Amino acid sequence: KMASELRIAREIQLGILPSDISASTEGTGLEIVAFLEPAREVGGDLYEVLRTEDGRVVVVLGDVSGKGIPAALFMAVTMTLVRTLGRQFRAPDEIVRQVSDALAKQNPRDMFVTLFCAVYDPRDGLLSCASAGHPSPALVSPGKPPSLPVSPTAGLAGLEVGLKVSSQTLELRPGETLVLYTDGVTEAFDAADRMFEEEGLLAHLAAAPGETAGETVSGLVGAIRRFTGDHPQSDEIAIIALRLRE
Numbered sequence: 001k002m003a004s005e006l007r008i009a010r011e012i013q014l015g016i017l018p019s020d021i022s023a024s025t026e027g028t029g030l031e032i033v034a035f036l037e038p039a040r041e042v043g044g045d046l047y048e049v050l051r052t053e054d055g056r057v058v059v060v061l062g063d064v065s066g067k068g069i070p071a072a073l074f075m076a077v078t079m080t081l082v083r084t085l086g087r088q089f090r091a092p093d094e095i096v097r098q099v100s101d102a103l104a105k106q107n108p109r110d111m112f113v114t115l116f117c118a119v120y121d122p123r124d125g126l127l128s129c130a131s132a133g134h135p136s137p138a139l140v141s142p143g144k145p146p147s148l149p150v151s152p153t154a155g156l157a158g159l160e161v162g163l164k165v166s167s168q169t170l171e172l173r174p175g176e177t178l179v180l181y182t183d184g185v186t187e188a189f190d191a192a193d194r195m196f197e198e199e200g201l202l203a204h205l206a207a208a209p210g211e212t213a214g215e216t217v218s219g220l221v222g223a224i225r226r227f228t229g230d231h232p233q234s235d236e237i238a239i240i241a242l243r244l245r246e
Contacts, residue, residue, distance in 0.1 A: 006041035006042065007041060009041060009042050009069070009072065010038065010041045010042050013038075013042050013043075013072055013075070013076065014036070016046075016076060016079050017034075017036065017046070017047060017048075017079075018034075018047070018048060018049050021033070021034060021049045023051070024049045024050060024051040024057060025049070025051070025057060027122075028055070028057055028120065028122040029122060029174075029244055029245050030057060030120060030122075030242060030243070030244060030245070031212060031213040031214075031241075031242075031243045031244075031245055032049055032057075032059065032213060032240065032241070032242050032243075033212075033213040033214045033216070033217045033240070033241050034047050034049070034217070034238070034239070034240045034241075035217050035218075035221055035237070035238065035239045035240075036236070036237070036238045036239075037221075037233070037236065037237045037238075038236050039067065039184070039233045039234060039235050039236050039237075040067060040068055042068065042069060042071075042072035043067060043068070043071055043072060043075070043236040044063060044064030044065070044066060044067065044071030044072060044074060044075045044113070044236060045061075045062070045063050045064070045075070045182050045184065045236035045237070045238040046060075046061070046062045046063075046064070046075045046078060046079050046082075046113075046238070047059075047060060047061045047062070047180075047238055047240055048060045048079065048082045048083060048086065049240075050083070050086045050087060052086075052087055052090075053087075055121075055122060055123070056090070056119055056120065056121050056122075057119070057120045057122070058086045058087075058092075058095065058117070058118075058119050059117070059118045059119075059120070059180070059240060059242060060082045060086060060095070060115060060116070060117045060118075061115070061116045061134070061180045061181075061182065061238060061240055062075075062078055062082070062113045062114060062115045062116070062134070062157075062182075063113065063114045063134070063182040063183060063184075063236070063238070064078065064111065064112075064113045065111050065112050065113065065156075066111065067235070067236075070109070070111065071111075074103075074111045074113065074158075075113075077103065078099065078103065078113050078115075078158075081098075081099045081102050081103065082095070082099055082115075085098045085099055085102070086117075090119070091119065091128060091130075091167060092117040092118060092119045092128050092129055092130035092167050093117075093130040093153065093154075093165040093166055093167040094165075095117050095119075095130070096115050096117050096130045096131075096132050096154060096157060096163070096165050097154075097163055097165045099115065099157060099158075100115075100132060100154075100157035100158055100159075100161075100163040100165075101161050101162070101163065103157060103158035104158050104159060104160050104161045104163075105161060107158055107159070110159060111158060112133075112156040112157060112158045112159050113132075113156070113157050113158050114131075114132055114133040114134040114135075114156060114157065114182075115130075115131070115132040115133075115134055115157045116129070116130075116131045116132075116134040116135075116137065116150075116180055117129065117130050117131075118137075118178070118180075118242070120172065120242075125171060125172060125173075125244075126169055126170070126171055126172075127169065127170045127171070127172045127178070128167050128168070128169050128170075129150050129153075129167060129168050129169070129170065130153050130154065130165050130166070130167045130168075131150055131151070131152045131153050131154065132152070132153075132154040132155065132156060132157040132163065132165065133152050133154065133155055133156040133157070134152065134182075135148075135181065135182075135183060135186065135198075136148035136149065136150040136151060136152075137149075137150060137178050137179055137180040137181070138178070138179040138181075138201060138202060138205055139170070139176065139177075139178055139179075140176065140177040140178075140179060140205050140209045140216070141173070141175070141176045142175045142176070145202070145206055146201075146202045146205040146206055146209070148198065148202075149168075149170060150168050150170070151168075153165055153166045153167060153168060154166070172242075172244045173244065174244050174245065174246040175243075175244065175245075175246045176243070176244055177209065177210070177213060177216055177241055177242065177243040177244075178241075178242045178243075179201075179205065179216060179220070179239065179240070179241050179242075180239065180240040180241075180242070181201070181220075181237075181238065181239045181240075182235075182236060182237065182238040182239075183235065184233075184234075184235035184236045184237035184238065185201060185220070185224060185237055185239065186198050186200070186201055187234070187235060188224050188227060188228050188233070188234070188235075188237070189228065189231055189234055190227055190228050190229060190231055191228075191229055191230065191231045196224060196227050196228075200223070200227065201220070204219070204220060204223040205220070208223070210241075212243065213241035213242065213243040214241075216241040216243070217239050217240075217241045220239055221237070221239065224237065
């Protein structure tokens, strides 16, 4: 009975995630593809892609502390807040701050979430980013080595009210891809207990960047699986590729 309930919980949790990302990017020049694979029946990774009334695209990727049912419950609450506040506030730092404050006000177990929020305005091609303790995405540019251009701009979200958040701005050029990921990617282990790490991520993206967002995501997932082999997945894996079409 417990196994059956956990399977249902997994279906519900995955059903919370956005089902039609292309509807949120139509007419913006963006191509966005997402992938999420829990390590257990349920987990704490999350992503959202929203279109605001004024035409901006809001992309959020997060990783809740812990695993299993507690992380899944905190993930569901975070998703609800992101979905609501992502439409109410314009800037990524405002969105992250508001989500963090709302979580902190009712958080008896002192759980937290790392959040990366990007807001793309198709009118000027600028991508504003805020990161609450989340790893930098990888920027893949034609003819250049991949880079990690965004440092964390805030501490962990959800622990205390009044999180101080700043933002960074990138100019996304046609043909460039921004790869967002949770630490289940860089902290994937092989049978010898070696981690994939940022070096493995950047090396793969340099060798096989992919010509579409879908190819970038599927190629990275394949690289991780080849690296880990038969070693059990130790953490959730979530990846978003955000590409500006040429």
